[in-house]
Amino acid sequence: QSALTQPASVSGSPGQSITISCTGTSSDVGGYDYVSWYQQHPGKAPKLMIFDVSNRPSGVSNRFSGSKSGNTASLTISGLQAEDEAEYYCSSYRISGAVFGTGTRVTVL
Amino acid sequence: EVQLAESGGGLVQPGGSLRLSCAASGFTFSSHSMIWVRQAPGKGLEWVSYISGSSTTIYYADSVKGRFTISRDNARNSLFLQMMILRDEDTAVYYCARGLLMHGLDVWGQGTTVTVSS
Numbered sequence: 001q002s003a004l005t006q007p008a009s010v011s012g013s014p015g016q017s018i019t020i021s022c023t024g025t026s027s028d029v030g031g032y033d034y035v036s037w038y039q040q041h042p043g044k045a046p047k048l049m050i051f052d053v054s055n056r057p058s059g060v061s062n063r064f065s066g067s068k069s070g071n072t073a074s075l076t077i078s079g080l081q082a083e084d085e086a087e088y089y090c091s092s093y094r095i096s097g098a099v100f101g102t103g104t105r106v107t108v109l
Numbered sequence: 110e111v112q113l114a115e116s117g118g119g120l121v122q123p124g125g126s127l128r129l130s131c132a133a134s135g136f137t138f139s140s141h142s143m144i145w146v147r148q149a150p151g152k153g154l155e156w157v158s159y160i161s162g163s164s165t166t167i168y169y170a171d172s173v174k175g176r177f178t179i180s181r182d183n184a185r186n187s188l189f190l191q192m193m194i195l196r197d198e199d200t201a202v203y204y205c206a207r208g209l210l211m212h213g214l215d216v217w218g219q220g221t222t223v224t225v226s227s
Contacts, residue, residue: 003153036213038154045204045220046146046154051213089154091213096168098210100146103153 004029004090004101011107012080020104022073022090030071034093037066037075041086049088050075082108111135111216113205118221125195125225131188131205131218139163139183142209145190147201148220157203158190159210168210173199195225 005023012018022029022037029035035053038046048057050066053073063078073092077084085108090101117129131143145157158179159168167179178191188205202222206214 032211034211038214040154045217046206046214047217048208048213048215051215052211057213057215091154091156093211097159097170098144098156100154100156 002099004092004099006088006090006101006104008102009105009107011109012077013109014080014082016080017076017078018080018106020075020077020088020090020106022075022092022101024071024073024092024099026071028092028094028099029068029073029090032093033068035066035068035073036091037064038089038091039084039086040089046089077106080108084108111207113207113216113218115203115205115218115221118203118223120224120226121195122227123196123225126191126193127195127223129190129192129203129205129221129223131190133186133188133207136207136216138181138186141207142166143181143188144206144208144210144214145179145188146204146206146214147199147223148204149198149201152201155201156210160188192223195223197225199223200225 037050040046053068054066114132176194180189202220204220207216208214
């Protein structure tokens with residue numbers, strides 16, 4: 001059960017937009033519209049930011065948006081803020097289970 | 110307030126066993142699927158096991174299949190993970206979370222640490 005592939009790190013200046021990619025296969029990301037994104041600050045539990053590719057849970061800023069094309073999903077953070085500095089993980093459903101991404105460290109310069 | 114609280118972590122020798130618990134509050138526990146996720150030190154998240162609200166559907170990651178058993182007691186609003194034949198690579202923070210594998214995990218506990226070492 002190989003993890004989904006994410007870039008190790010992405011950085012941006014306050015106010016800029018950044019995009020994190022999440023690449024899987026036709027058995028997971030490409031096969032279903034069931035991609036989620038999580039934010040994790042050091043020493044804290046993950047927080048759901050996006051579900052079902054592009055839906056935001058109540059309370060999550062609209063600066064966070066998700067999309068998918070083929071086997072690759074993406075998370076875009078617009079108007080980057082200092083509080084967005086964290087680790088981000090994608091996740092996808094696959095038959096009889098799920099898989100997380102390798103994680104991306106977002107740094108606000 | 111919707112909350113999950115894990116307990117039962119600790120230090121165990123390779124080959125040993127441990128039982129984790131997760132106490133749920135603030136929501137109708139029996140109506141929700143639950144999941145265990147773990148995170149090895151300095152590593153990413155790894156899905157471990159899933160159980161539906163009525164316990165009729167259960168899944169395990171290949172890495173724990175045959176060694177770990179997930180269960181729940183809806184009368185006590187509790188989720189469990191019985192871990193056996195523990196290996197060094199099972200060392201991790203174990204989180205319980207609410208949700209469906211398909212639609213994301215919307216509530217997480219604070220995690221409990223399991224260390225497998227001689």
